[in-house]
Amino acid sequence: MRRVVDISKHELVPKHEVMSEEEAKELLERLNITKGQLPKILKSDPMVQKIKAKPGDIIKITRKSPTAGTTIYYRVVVNE
Amino acid sequence: MHLSREEIDARLEELRDKLPQSILEELRQELHRAKLTKEALESIIEEVLKRYEYARVEPGEAVGVVAAQSMGEPSTQMTMRTFHYAGVAELNVTLGLPRIIEIVDARKKPSTPMMTIYLEEEYARDKEKAEQVAQEIETLYLEDLLEKSEIDIVHQRVNLYFDEYEMRRRKVEMEEVLKKLGSIKGVSTEVAGNVVSVIPEKTSSIKELRKLENRVKGIHLRGIKDIRRVVLRREGEEYVIYTEGSNLKDVLRIEGVDITRTKTNDITEIQRVLGIEAGRNAIINEIQDTLNEQGLTVDVRHLMLVADMMAVDGTIKAIGRHGVSGEKASVLARAAFEITVDHLLHAAVAGEYEELEGIVENVIVGRPVKLGTGMVELVMRRELEEAKEVKEAE
Numbered sequence: 001m002r003r004v005v006d007i008s009k010h011e012l013v014p015k016h017e018v019m020s021e022e023e024a025k026e027l028l029e030r031l032n033i034t035k036g037q038l039p040k041i042l043k044s045d046p047m048v049q050k051i052k053a054k055p056g057d058i059i060k061i062t063r064k065s066p067t068a069g070t071t072i073y074y075r076v077v078v079n080e
Numbered sequence: 081m082h083l084s085r086e087e088i089d090a091r092l093e094e095l096r097d098k099l100p101q102s103i104l105e106e107l108r109q110e111l112h113r114a115k116l117t118k119e120a121l122e123s124i125i126e127e128v129l130k131r132y133e134y135a136r137v138e139p140g141e142a143v144g145v146v147a148a149q150s151m152g153e154p155s156t157q158m159t160m161r162t163f164h165y166a167g168v169a170e171l172n173v174t175l176g177l178p179r180i181i182e183i184v185d186a187r188k189k190p191s192t193p194m195m196t197i198y199l200e201e202e203y204a205r206d207k208e209k210a211e212q213v214a215q216e217i218e219t220l221y222l223e224d225l226l227e228k229s230e231i232d233i234v235h236q237r238v239n240l241y242f243d244e245y246e247m248r249r250r251k252v253e254m255e256e257v258l259k260k261l262g263s264i265k266g267v268s269t270e271v272a273g274n275v276v277s278v279i280p281e282k283t284s285s286i287k288e289l290r291k292l293e294n295r296v297k298g299i300h301l302r303g304i305k306d307i308r309r310v311v312l313r314r315e316g317e318e319y320v321i322y323t324e325g326s327n328l329k330d331v332l333r334i335e336g337v338d339i340t341r342t343k344t345n346d347i348t349e350i351q352r353v354l355g356i357e358a359g360r361n362a363i364i365n366e367i368q369d370t371l372n373e374q375g376l377t378v379d380v381r382h383l384m385l386v387a388d389m390m391a392v393d394g395t396i397k398a399i400g401r402h403g404v405s406g407e408k409a410s411v412l413a414r415a416a417f418e419i420t421v422d423h424l425l426h427a428a429v430a431g432e433y434e435e436l437e438g439i440v441e442n443v444i445v446g447r448p449v450k451l452g453t454g455m456v457e458l459v460m461r462r463e464l465e466e467a468k469e470v471k472e473a474e
Binding site: 003004005006007009010011012013014016039040041042045046047048061063065066067068069070071073075078 | 105332335341342352355357
């Protein structure tokens with residue numbers, strides 16, 4: 001009766017992707033910031049676990065936005 | 081010479097970095113309908129870009145204060161109106177101002193946890209199948225099936241009088257109950273009609289019998305922990321299950337539950353099960369639903385700001401003393417908010433340094449505030465100015 005649930009299918013969960021080394025570098029340069037200035041996401045977050053991201057990785061989140069259609073948000077994976 | 085659709089799309093594609101998707105989409109639809117020359121298209125695009133740039137929030141705008149006021153003002157009307165709406169729905173849920181406060185305080189458990197469980201197509205259309213799922217979800221303790229129970233000290237037993245009507249309604253067979261009772265060590269059972277006697281093997285005192293009675297009554301027969309009551313309701317074409325109590329993780333694992341739409345009003349639970357991004361979205365939805373229910377509208381952008389602020393650190397933190405305001409870097413800013421003396425004392429003991437970077441601390445000391453036009457700082461390049469002076473002198 002009990003089954004495995006794929007949480008990324010839930011409508012509240014936007015698309016999460018791990019950014020490659022180069023993409024991350026390009027992003028930080030474009031915004032002129034360091035990793036520490038980005039919003040955070042915990043290593044234990046269910047979506048981080050699902051996409052197997054490591055601490056220090058930057059995650060690109062493609063949100064659905066009621067005002068802009070889609071927007072892109074970034075979070076850096078941190079230890080608790 | 082009119083432009084083709086492909087040419088328009090190609091031109092719009094170049095604007096992807098400058099305009100949000102929803103505006104681009106609207107623009108594309110409108111442009112496809114009109115017959116345009118290259119020059120006309122360019123002037124339209126120029127105008128759209130100009131208007132968009134004009135509508136954007138300017139750097140230095142105090143968006144937080146605007147958001148606070150925009151949510152605060154309608155809240156004053158809510159306090160008065162909540163009273164009239166209380167207790168309308170079948171399930172009693174906290175609404176109105178108390179609910180808003182609960183959300184922004186990031187309480188670990190809402191005062192009335194509640195779930196809305198949607199079902200997969202096949203189950204949602206069929207009343208019987210929907211009822212089956214509902215039964216599987218609702219917790220059932222042995223106590224719920226009893227008419228009464230008693231302790232018989234003379235015959236050394238606990239008598240359980242089962243309610244036949246409840247048994248039928250919940251579709252529970254006596255065998256199922258007996259099997260559960262059999263798993264308790266050191267007791268035997270005797271059945272007589274709908275009376276079941278639980279007999280301990282050793283001679284027991286009345287205290288021990290009472291303990292046994294409570295233990296037997298607390299036996300968990302079926303259902304999901306924390307879900308105390310379920311209500312099945314027909315909404316349009318489909319059946320939807322509403323529950324009192326919340327356990328998202330286990331409910332999602334039940335066969336027939338729609339994992340894409342099923343939700344709970346417990347925001348920290350959503351963050352735990354679905355992640356911080358889902359938690360952020362839940363904050364926005366919950367605040368908006370609460371406001372809409374009261375007939376109030378607040379622009380989502382304010383709510384988005386609040387939700388983003390609550391979710392920056394990867395966990396949901398409260399607005400206020402224990403969260404956003406309490407974590408400010410500046411001592412004076414924290415002291416200006418709440419528990420002034422504690423903050424000042426602690427800062428003095430720890431030898432904290434005041435950078436005077438923020439707004440509040442600069443208001444306190446009477447310096448210009450870095451906000452709006454005060455954000456701008458002028459820097460003179462001395463070599464350049466000196467070179468000019470030299471030139472003028474010559």
